Structure formats: C-alpha cells, structure tokens
Amino acid sequence: MGKVIINSDDFGYSSGINHGILEAHKKGILTSATLMTNTPGFEQAVQMAKETSSLGVGIHLTLTFLKPLSGKVNSLTDLSGQFHKLSEYKAKTVAVDLDELYEEWNSQIQKAIQQGIQPTHLDSHHHIHTIGKHSEVIIRLADKYNLPIRGNFDHKAAVKTTDYFEPDFDLIGTWMQEEKEEQKIEPYTGQLIEKLYQYDTTEIMCHVGYIDRFLATHTSFSVPRIYQTDFLINSAFVDRIKEDSAIQLINYRDI
Numbered sequence: 001m002g003k004v005i006i007n008s009d010d011f012g013y014s015s016g017i018n019h020g021i022l023e024a025h026k027k028g029i030l031t032s033a034t035l036m037t038n039t040p041g042f043e044q045a046v047q048m049a050k051e052t053s054s055l056g057v058g059i060h061l062t063l064t065f066l067k068p069l070s071g072k073v074n075s076l077t078d079l080s081g082q083f084h085k086l087s088e089y090k091a092k093t094v095a096v097d098l099d100e101l102y103e104e105w106n107s108q109i110q111k112a113i114q115q116g117i118q119p120t121h122l123d124s125h126h127h128i129h130t131i132g133k134h135s136e137v138i139i140r141l142a143d144k145y146n147l148p149i150r151g152n153f154d155h156k157a158a159v160k161t162t163d164y165f166e167p168d169f170d171l172i173g174t175w176m177q178e179e180k181e182e183q184k185i186e187p188y189t190g191q192l193i194e195k196l197y198q199y200d201t202t203e204i205m206c207h208v209g210y211i212d213r214f215l216a217t218h219t220s221f222s223v224p225r226i227y228q229t230d231f232l233i234n235s236a237f238v239d240r241i242k243e244d245s246a247i248q249l250i251n252y253r254d255i
Contacts, residue, residue: 002196002197002199002200002201002246002247002248003200003201003202003248003254003255004031004196004201004202004203004204004241004248004249005031005032005056005162005201005202005204005249005252005255006029006031006032006203006204006206006232006249007030007031007032007034007056007058007123007203007204007206007251007252008020008021008024008030008032008033008034008207008208008209009033009060009125009206010036010125010207010209011034011035011036011045011049011057011060012035012036012037012042012044012046012060013040013041013209013215014039014040014041014209014212014214014215015040015041015044015212015214016209016210016211016212016215017208017209017210017215017225018041018045018048018209020208020209020210020225020226020229021045021048021055021208021209022052022055023229023233024233025052025055028229028232028233028234028238029232029238029241029242029249030055030206030208031055031249031250031251032055032056032120032203032251032252033055033057033058034058034059034121034122035049035057035058035112035117035119036060036125037059037062037069037108037111037112038062038065038066038067038068038069038108039062039065039066040214041214042111043115046112050116050117055251056120056252056253057112057117057120058119058121058122058123058147059108059109059112059119059121059122059123060123060124060125061105061109061122061123061125061128061138062083062108062124062125062128063076063083063084063089063104063105063124063125063126063128064085064086064089064125064126065083065125065126066082067081067082068083068104069104069107069108070103070104070107072100073097073100073101073104074097074100075095075096075097075100075101076096076101086126089128089131089132096132096133096134098133098136098137101134101137102137102140102141105137105138105141106141106144109122109145119145119147120147120148120252120253121148121149122138122141122142122145122147122148122150123149123150123152124138124150127152127153129149129150129153130152135153135154136155139155139158142159142160143159147160147252148160148252148255149161150162150165150203150205151163151164151165151203152165152167152205160255161255162199162201162202162255163199163200163201163202164195164198164199164201164202164203165202165205166192166195166202166204166205167205168188169192169204169205169206169228170205170206170207170224170228171184171188172185172188172189173207173223173224173225173226173227173228174224174227175188176227176230177223177224185237189236189237189240192204193240193241193247196247197246197247201255206228207221207224207225208228208232209225209226209229210225210226210229211223211225211226
C-alpha cells in the first residue's frame, strides 16, 4: 500500500496562505503543512493548527526570508539584520557559522513548541537545509527532537524520512494557467500515481494558499498557489486518490 503525505510549505507566511492550507486540508486531500515561525501569519497558523488536529504540522526552517529569532547570529544576516538571500547562498558568498545556524533553527523549533505545536517533521524554506553543511545542523536537530526530515538531501539515510520525495507538483499550478493544460497535467499525474504504488511512503510537496497583500509584495510565486489549492480540492486526481484503496493519505506522524 502506498502511504502518501501531501505537504504544503509556508504555513504561517500570511493569512492568505493559512486559509488556503486549511481549505485544502478540510475540503481536499492536503494532509500536512510546515510552519514558518518568523512570519506575520505565525500566530494565526498556530491557532488554526490547534483547532485542526488532523493536519500534520512540521517546522519550515527559515534562513533566507525576513529576520532571525535569535539575537546575535551575525553570520546569518546582512547589515540590515535581515537573513541573507538565497542567491547569496547559491553564489557561495556567505560563510555561515554552524553553531549560529543551530541556535537559530533550534529557536524556531522551540517557538512553535512553546506555542503548543508538537512538530511532525522538519524541512526548510527554499530547501536551504540541502546546501553545504546545513544538512549536518538539521540532522542534529532531528536527532534532538526525534523528528523525521524531508527526504530531499544527500544524507537522508541518516534520518527517518519517506521512501520517495516528489518535488515537481508545483508545476501543476503553472500548467493550469495554460491552454490545453490537460496535455501536461494528465500524463504527469498518471506517472505520479504509478510512483505512489512503487513506494511504501511518499511526500508530495506543494505550495497552496490565497493571495493577500503580504504575499503579493514579498514573492513572485503567488498565482500558482491559487491553482494548486483548487486542484487539491477539485480535480480528477483528487477523486482518484480518494477512491484508490491501495493509496492511504497520512502525515509524518504515521511513518
């Protein structure tokens, strides 16, 4: 039987994102979300999570967006106190102190726990835990809190994770805006379902949500989220997943 986690990143990013995640969970097949702790929608997301015990909630560790929670983590920030941009990490112009990174990410996990969230797993914004020695830090934290990690990095054998990670579901949000969208979506979802049969556990990563002012002014990746939200509620793919006895929807608590 294929056990499937459908996880939306960016829970807590903004109110619009939060509402999209809750709707995709309650009305559709979204089973999990990962929570950002340094964002404007954090408190609202925490309250929603407490009221929705069926939604698995992990921690979306952040290093490239807004400001850190910790005090002096100078290697993680620019002169304005903001986190360094993802482009700086890709260009290898940032030298991160791994002890500072551990302190910051531990603070993010602790903030969620102190607000009553029991995390189901760890992943990261912009997949920043997959870059360089950042993976060593997230493995230490996973060991400390006895949590699984999203399986999209080289050292996944060292931690509990799913057997397969599907990274391309976001494309559906783009394809749904195009003419003859079904010519791309149907082959992709058909192949995806075949993969779900092949592995005991799978995580499908997505980004659902609705556009609000904060989202619109802080990222270029906004409109596809609306389409993904709708797709995870109203689509032939949803009907197929719900009706297939060989596929079981779970979250990270169940692996």
